Amino acid sequence: MKRKEILESYTSEWPPRRPELFDEGESFVSVDDIHRIASKSDLDRSWSEFLSWIGFSELTKCLERKAASIDQTFLKLLAESIFSIEIGLCNLVKRWSTLRKLPYPKDSSIYNAYSFVQNCIALKRTLSQRGAEQLRARVIAGLLPSGRLADLDLELNIWRSLSGAPDNISHFGVLGEPGPDFVVSSKGYDIEVEGKCISPETGMPLSYGLVSPLLRSISRRPRMRYPGQFVTIEAEVRHAHPTGHAVPAFKAQIEQTYELGQDIVTTEFTTRISFRPLAEVTAQFGSIEQNSSAVFGKYRRQYGDFGFFTGHQNECLFLNLIPLAPRKTLKKIMRTISDAGEQFSKTRPAILWLHLLGMPDTQSASDDEDMLNVIDTLLDHAFSQKRDHISIVVFSSDTKFVDRRALGQSKLIRAADGKNHKRFYANPSAKFPLTSTR
DSSP states (O other): OOOOOSEEEETTSSSOOOOTTSOSSOOSSOSOOSOOOOOHHHHHHHHHHHHHHHOHHHHHHHHHHHHHHHOSGGGHHHHHHHTHHHHHHHHHHHHHHHHSOOOOOOSHHHHHHHHHHHHHHHHHTTSOHHHHHHHHHHHHHHTSTTOOSHHHHHHHHHHHHHTTSGGGEEEEGGGTOSSSSEEEEETTEEEEEEEEEEOTTTTOSBOHHHHHHHHHHHTTOOOOOSTTEEEEEEEEEOSOBOSSTTHHHHHHHHHHHHHHTSOEEOSSEEEEEEEEEHHHHHHHHSOTTTTHHHHHHHHOOSTTOEEEEEEETTEEEEEEEEEOSOOOHHHHHHHHHHHHHHHSOSSSOEEEEEEETTOOOOOSHHHHHHHHHHHHHHHHHHTSGGGTTEEEEEEEEOOEEEEGGGGTOOTTOOOEEEEOEEEEEEOTTOSSOOSSOO
């Protein structure tokens, strides 16, 4: 029997619906917890303060390194979900460097970057100088090739939902303190709150830390060997590889396969090469560079693989990196829940916030049913007897950009908004119940 959520909401509803099943009075979790861009003047002030705080040259340098690690065909679809904020910041910095003007948000990446900047500055203004430096260090760490800003952004959005009464926040794990992200006092309780981002790569046999450096190194292939050909190398990885230690050996075998034009089979890695006329591919799709997603969809082996295109005008190399080990997504998410449960003291009520980063929109009732089945399995794990201190679990999705003019509102109003779907679930056997629903 599926659990019934105590609240399901979309933050684009205005005014936001009040959580009716919570106790009477002000709720400690705000439905409207995604920050809206209040005004252009406020945004200009926040952006200028953000640049001064991080440092324009430091920010530019970090974003250039980050862009180099994600600006590859094989990761574009994944990157749009995992690195939406970083992509938006890159676009903002380019525009600012040239025109000293901020663009109107026309997509989710720009909107998310604006929201992140304003949330950072809003929190920074409440912190001591030492706290502001700790927050700055986390922003820069998120911009490293191995980092991501989505984790910090989730914590900032949770903070905004709690910041209606900032004096009640007694613990800031967001600044590196041990334990949960926040401890907040509300209605006679000290409540612990922890947020976790669940990435689309969670449970994949090949991690981003292996795939990105491997395919980035292949992009520096020195010369063209097969003019007029669309060269496909299928690289099968037999076992899970969570780190980048295997990159040199894998790179050497891929390059040897390309040079010899022959398949190579080893115990860990199999590379197979095939050829088709480049003119045949371009006749169907046009420019490969401009239609890489369609070409990838046509010639990829299976879902969960990675694709990368490189080459010259007269030759294209398509490298298809294929993990053969099974995905363990559900198991990895359960492990994330278990680890998060250990961060709580277990002596106070706890809220666990799970953000499903890059989760695709359900296209049918059956898709939604599948998602609810997954959620129900995760709730059984989260609300197990040894985690009865977890009183509420929140599932949230990515913010979707909404231009209010497209909704039939006045064309004279340039207003952007974000839509974020959340489901709140109460533990029916909670040691510290926070709702009137048991």
